[in-house]
Amino acid sequence: MTSTLLDVSGVTLQYKTPRHLVTATYRVDFSVHQSDRFVILGPSGCGKSTLLKAVGGFMPPVEGSIRIRDREIDSPGPDRMMVFQEFEQLMPWKTVYQNVLFPMKVTRRFAPAEAAARTDAVIEKVGLAKFRDVYPHMLSGGMKMRVAIARAMALEPDILLMDEPFAALDALTRRTMQQELLALWEQLRFTVLFVTHSIEEAIIVGSRILVLSPHPGRVRAELDAGGLDHNSIGKPEFGALSKRINYLLFGDDQKQHTSEGGRA
């Protein structure tokens, strides 16, 4: 109980488009513990990004509550740093160094000298020391992602919120980024809430997987996935978990029609 960092209970989220009132999630419960790599997995339309925005404080729930360290979330704040899918989160008018420093500067969480030292340290850690004074438009997608993670981590947030951060990357870079994220986690043991639509990514990155069903997003399962990474892709446990999630997400319909419910 004491290790519960983020508590989401009975959360229903709705938003308005010009013509419709869309229910994104319906009565979703889950709790994230300290140092979890908590993955929200689901097909498009299951409201996973909306859920992340709600945790980020950008959207109040219609029903239910979202609490971080027993405090109700009511607005965005630097204790929950978001890493977005688009690379536009980096400010084009600031260098890598200034981008990483900026959150520490505006939140005044660290003394100027300490903030500068932390910036250098974290840039070094994500392997961008050579690109310290370069502007974002000169970086590759993977490098921008590393800057985005670096600037979020430097602030030492309670939780890192990542909205399909690797979705726009090519397969090779994505794999590298997943490995780097895991390596950083080994080092720092931060808590991360990670949204993805890829089953493979969920198993590799996550220690805990929340499976959501679509239209509206409801909890289908919460599974344990610790100890599985790139090295276990060929292993039977990995295949079994992947099959199980596949079944949870897509298997129900087939079970109703064909009594065996077998899947290829």
Added chain:
Amino acid sequence: MTESSRQNPMRVEREIELIDAGVIGDVERPLTVVERVVNNDAVQRLTILVAIIIIWELYARWLDNALLFPTFTETVQTFSRDIANGVLIDRTLTSLRTLALGYAFGLALAALLTTFAVASGIGTRILSTLTAMFNPLPAIALLPLALIWFGLGTPSLVFVIIHSVLWAVALNTLIGFRSVPETLRMSGRNLGLKGARYVGLILIPAAFPSILAGLKIGWAFAWRTLVAAELVFGVSSRSGGIGWYIFEARNDLDTATVFSGLLTVILIGLVVESVIFRTLEARTVNLWGMQR
């Protein structure tokens, strides 16, 4: 298998030692001086200017009518004479002083209006309505009214300049603010930025390409309006501006001086555009990769 191998005949796999690429030199080689000079923007622009001057000179000599079309050399002589005796400098300074005043007021008002507009929905509607009404209205058309309200003199000029700057800048800034990517907005709010800090630290730099475009359009409108207005009501007190200089020379049928006045107008335009604004661009939006 035989079916597919007929369509795709067996191809030999190969694996070879890397060939030596050292002969082409470094993979990244600095451009030679000549290559850099030819590619240089300033050099290219200068070449165009020189070409125009040569055409001008040749045409005027061929026409041989100083009253209609003085040569370039003649214009430059008049120009340097009036620079030397201080008339032109005096006239130009008078114009620039008025311009700076009007431009500064216009910008301040535009900043005020856009801040109001981004702060509330009704503000946005007020600004877009006002802009739709006044932006197409030529500033010079307001001059008669300004003369009635403020009389002959600097206040009237400042009024029309403000009018020409305000709407262009406000409209561009508002468009710029609106097109700031949602991710960037969210990442700013994520840090808890609100109000003036949010506008100053996120919105203004993010919308800077549009704002800069607005500043440029505003400057051109203001300069045009000012010279035109000076031509219309000539001199106020004893110090006329550059427009008055041109007007006076026309009355004397001194075409070379008219040309030298026009040349001054163009030169100031070129300096502001290609020195001030270009430097600003190179240090901001180009450096940040927000504009090519």
